[in-house]
Amino acid sequence: MFGCQQNLIRADSEIKAIIEYLCSESAKLSNCGTYYARQLYFKSGKIPNRAQLHKVLGTENRNLHYQAFYSDTAQQILTGVAESFKSFLGLLKAFKNGVIIDPAKCLTIDHGLDNWLTCVSNIGTSFIVDGRHLKSLNQGYNKRVAFLMKGKANGYWSKRLASLTEKRNRQMRDAVNKAAIKVIHxxxxxxxxxxxxxxxxxxKNSANMGSKTNQKFVQIPTGRLKDRIAQLCEQYGLRFVETEESYSSKASFVDNDLLPTFGEKPECDSFSRNLVIGG
Incomplete structure (x- = not known):
């Protein structure tokens, strides 16, 4: 699995060539830093910190790939290498001490609107990912689009609408990534x-909660968030389970009730307990 960062730029052929060159030099400098750190670890069992990497590749060896950048940019690239090796040693230490991920420890996630994700574990931890800011962004986008399309023919589109939509899509993508990494952390x-x-x-296709609530619900990218969490679980060695939730309000976890799939004939005709409405 490969991760990537999307950057939207407008560049002519000359600027594009410069950017491609700098990206290539950045990768080569990272490889040089990784090789040096790995060899030092193999020989001495120690890893260099960022200051040592800066000194060896920048001052002592005057690495050509280092010299392709301003010093602060090159140092930031090598800092990433040092942090990666520090994380590697931390994982090794945790494994040796028996501090590893436990599949028996489970985090359950319920999604909604105001509370985008409500997360509760079986070890007593919990947190909520707020969804109100996301709703506000979508409401602003919808109002702006409605204003720009007022009095226009069906199918009307413009550069302004395209720019507005692209901005909204980037905001949704950013929210998805931040919420997913919060779950993983x-x-x-x-x-x-x-x-x-x-x-x-x-x-979402069969949502029937009124036109306004439907619009809020359908425009929240919860499906993309679910897929992103699944991707990160695979990347970090966690187990991801997607489960039916149509009857989660009726079924009792304490009584080991089964969760039937909506639309299919359940194996049992009734649940252990009646739903009690509080308040």
């Missing part, structure tokens, strides 16, 4: 090895 911090995400396939 919580799991790693608490040695949680399993993530369970409640999801009903096609639920």
């Amino acid at each position: 919580h799991c790693l911090k608490n040695q949680i090895g399993t993530v369970v995400f409640g999801w009903n396939k096609g639920q």
Whole structure:
């Protein structure tokens, strides 16, 4: 699995050539730093810190790839190498001490609107990812689009609308990535090895909560968030489980009730307990 960072730029052929050159030099400098750190670790069992990498490749060896950048930029590239090796040693130490991810520890996730994700684990931890800011962004986008398309024919589109939509899509993508990494960091911090995400396939297509609520619900990219969490779970060695949630309000976890799939005939005709409405 490969990760990438998207950068939107407008560049002519000359600027594009410069950017490609700098990207190539950055990768080569990272490789040089990785090779030096690895060889030092093999020979002495130690890893260089960022100051040592800067000194060896920048001052002593005057590495050609280092000299392709301003010093602060080159130092930042090598700092990333040093942090990667520090993380590697931390994982080795945790493994030797028996501090590893436990698949029996589980984080369950329920999604919504105001509370985009409500996360509760079986070891007593919990947190909420707020969804109100995302709703506000979508409302602003919808109002702006409605204003720009007022009085226009069906199918009307413009550069302004395209720019507005691209900005909104970037904001959604940013929110998805931040929410997903928050879930993963919580799991790693608490040695949680399993993530369970409640999801009903096609639920947005059949949503019937009124036109305004429907619009808010459908425009929130929860499906993309679920897929992103699944990708990160695979990357970090966690188990991801997607489960039916149509009857989660009726079924009792304490009584080991089964969760039937919506639309299919359940194996049992009734659940152990009646739903009690509080308040």
